[in-house]
Amino acid sequence: MRTETAEPIERRSGVALWRQIADQIRGLAGSGAEGAPGRLPPETVLAARFGVNRHTVRSAIAQLVQEGVLRAEQGRGTFFETQPRLTYAIATRTRFSAGLEGQATERRSRLLAHATEAATSAVAEALALAPGARVVRLETLGEADGRPVSRATSFFDAARFAGVAERFAESGSITVALRTFGVGDYVRRSTVISARHAGSADLADMRLSPGAIVLVTMAVNDGLDGRPVQYSETRFAADRVELKVEAETAQS
Amino acid sequence: MRTETAEPIERRSGVALWRQIADQIRGLAGSGAEGAPGRLPPETVLAARFGVNRHTVRSAIAQLVQEGVLRAEQGRGTFFETQPRLTYAIATRTRFSAGLEGQATERRSRLLAHATEAATSAVAEALALAPGARVVRLETLGEADGRPVSRATSFFDAARFAGVAERFAESGSITVALRTFGVGDYVRRSTVISARHAGSADLADMRLSPGAIVLVTMAVNDGLDGRPVQYSETRFAADRVELKVEAETAQS
DNA sequence: TCTAGTTGTCTATTGCTATAGACGACTAGA
DNA sequence: TCTAGTCGTCTATAGCAATAGACAACTAGA
Incomplete structure (x- = not known):
């Protein structure tokens, strides 16, 4: 997948950072058309890309796992549950x-x-x-x-x-x-x-x-x-x- | 205007309460079709209606004033800057x-x-x-x-x-x-x-x-x-x- | 079997979000 | 002139959001 298209995160906007990140990742999931829609980059990479702490990324992922958009597997990685738009x-x-x-x-x-x-x-x-x-x-x-x-x-x-x-x-x-x-x-x-x-x-x-x-x-x-x-x-x-x-x- | 149609506010959703309230009021402004789109109810009334503190409502209003959606006048009230959709x-x-x-x-x-x-x-x-x-x-x-x-x-x-x-x-x-x-x-x-x-x-x-x-x-x-x-x-x-x-x- | 890479959990700290109460400033109408 | 109603400002407190660092648990490949 191409996740290089990371939008900057807005601070002090009234929207929690973890939610902004979750919204972006969810958008990627629905848009289809990625090269390999399977795997999300590692948490440390995402944290660096968004310019936030790893824990903040984890909050976003936790939300999406609960929504059924992602599936996290310890030791392996985090994957999209493919549900095209x-x-x-x-x-x-x-x-x-x-x-x-x-x-x-x-x-x-x-x-x-x-x-x-x-x-x-x-x-x-x-x-x-x-x-x-x-x-x-x-x-x-x-x-x-x-x-x-x-x-x-x-x-x-x-x-x-x-x-x-x-x-x-x-x-x-x-x-x-x-x-x-x-x-x-x-x-x-x-x-x-x-x-x-x-x-x-x-x-x-x-x-x-x-x-x-x-x-x-x-x-x-x-x-x-x-x-x-x-x-x-x-x-x-x-x-x-x-x-x-x-x-x-x-x-x- | 009819502001009885207040949606409940979601807590712990990653979206600050003041932002949720601001979004609702902004939506009312754009929808037109109100009886008298002119005046927003007093802050104390809105606070009671949304079930939040008056200060939280004030944060929402401050945001909308900065956006040009509302205009607050001390002693008189808060008014919509009419901009129909x-x-x-x-x-x-x-x-x-x-x-x-x-x-x-x-x-x-x-x-x-x-x-x-x-x-x-x-x-x-x-x-x-x-x-x-x-x-x-x-x-x-x-x-x-x-x-x-x-x-x-x-x-x-x-x-x-x-x-x-x-x-x-x-x-x-x-x-x-x-x-x-x-x-x-x-x-x-x-x-x-x-x-x-x-x-x-x-x-x-x-x-x-x-x-x-x-x-x-x-x-x-x-x-x-x-x-x-x-x-x-x-x-x-x-x-x-x-x-x-x-x-x-x-x-x- | 070992190691690199990855997710899961824990503790501690800082700052924004929301609450609470009080009082000042201004407007409009009695 | 007074008063009710409304917006503006201040102080204080509790809780979530975000950061920081460390280490455990698990997987896959060398």
């Missing part, structure tokens, strides 16, 4: 599960919670409903090969899609659940992408470490009649996922 | 400068550095060049209303676009510079989006504080003949910018 495709006609085709052997979406409640103004506007209309909210967790990668909050018009939560829970697929309501297909109208530190709930659900970054997509899906069907905010673990926006060759 | 559109036929139309009165792109060098394997592949072919690398800084918002590294085939750096420096526009090479128009073929902590160079160039998050887009632009023209990696300051992917109505 997934690429998630975002395109007009992309289904949720289709985004990971061929990259993960097992792709699952699990319902964590659901509720029927009054729409906030933002949600009502996105779904073109009257202010305060009732909507179904779905909290779901996306997993690839048993590893949590995304956490979504979705909203549906409660009048039109009563019971969508139960049907999603059965099938594990939004597409299948919507089909039972006569929505044969839907397209992604617009997606706004931002990034922030993960909140405490996402931290727990996706088993992230404090300070982790999430990519946030806010999307509206329209049915083929042009009416909005679903509004969702999805948080992706940024160290496990990247998003890909493809140019579309033509309107099919 | 920009929305940057990503679509097949979007020009760089067009993404911010109507949101910033002044939009500039500045050349920081340029070099002609051998292409790395990733760059050569993206531009469909022979391995080791020579490419022009442009380091540019994007500013909106004098505020740095993005930092890009772009690559062009050196054989085809010799002198592109100078022409970009004159015009401040990639589109104009490419037109002088007979590339009338170009389209975005694919964009991969990820997020990470800002590196030290980006930190300095965009005047970010340590630990800041950047949205990273890696894009390939094709000329109308289908040949790749430009490969670029752009880092956007995540607390100042969000990205928007629009569905395209038809192929024009």
Whole structure:
């Protein structure tokens, strides 16, 4: 691996040195594309490279071992547990599960919670409903090969899609659940992408470490009649996922 | 403003409490959409809400004052310096400068550095060049209303676009510079989006504080003949910018 | 079997982080 | 003018973060 690309460490920045080092090493792990992603340089070498004490490097490694990113073996060295970053495709006609085709052997979406409640103004506007209309909210967790990668909050018009939560829970697929309501297909109208530190709930659900970054997509899906069907905010673990926006060759 | 949405603070996480609080308040500032974005609650109230000492809150506020996010007035209160988050559109036929139309009165792109060098394997592949072919690398800084918002590294085939750096420096526009090479128009073929902590160079160039998050887009632009023209990696300051992917109505 | 290289553990010390309490300085409204 | 509310400054203390040095435990190869 090429670890010569060590970023300088910021002192007195409010972020502990061991955490900055851990973040850098974790970034290397996810980026793939190294020559030999197997082995981390010895602790003494890393300490010299980062300009810190060996114990500080050890704190960083200890954190990453607990996260499952590294595996330390006494006398031999410290090694990456290879978990390459997934690429998630975002395109007009992309289904949720289709985004990971061929990259993960097992792709699952699990319902964590659901509720029927009054729409906030933002949600009502996105779904073109009257202010305060009732909507179904779905909290779901996306997993690839048993590893949590995304956490979504979705909203549906409660009048039109009563019971969508139960049907999603059965099938594990939004597409299948919507089909039972006569929505044969839907397209992604617009997606706004931002990034922030993960909140405490996402931290727990996706088993992230404090300070982790999430990519946030806010999307509206329209049915083929042009009416909005679903509004969702999805948080992706940024160290496990990247998003890909493809140019579309033509309107099919 | 609605500050009831206070995330719990993580202790012993390697991130100082004052920094976690600062990050949350900064996030509120950028999100816009508050009732009255003007005033921050009193320090004593914030301390109680976050469950920390008032001095810890003061450390967070001091940091944000230095960043220009807040302004503290003795006896009166602490106020947001309103700087709403920009929305940057990503679509097949979007020009760089067009993404911010109507949101910033002044939009500039500045050349920081340029070099002609051998292409790395990733760059050569993206531009469909022979391995080791020579490419022009442009380091540019994007500013909106004098505020740095993005930092890009772009690559062009050196054989085809010799002198592109100078022409970009004159015009401040990639589109104009490419037109002088007979590339009338170009389209975005694919964009991969990820997020990470800002590196030290980006930190300095965009005047970010340590630990800041950047949205990273890696894009390939094709000329109308289908040949790749430009490969670029752009880092956007995540607390100042969000990205928007629009569905395209038809192929024009 | 020996040795070099590597990770694991221990003790001690220094400085930043966070807490706690008190009081001063300033503003706005009664 | 007074008072409540708010930000600014000071002192003191406990705990984590980081440094420093030493040595034990383990692995792989000579």
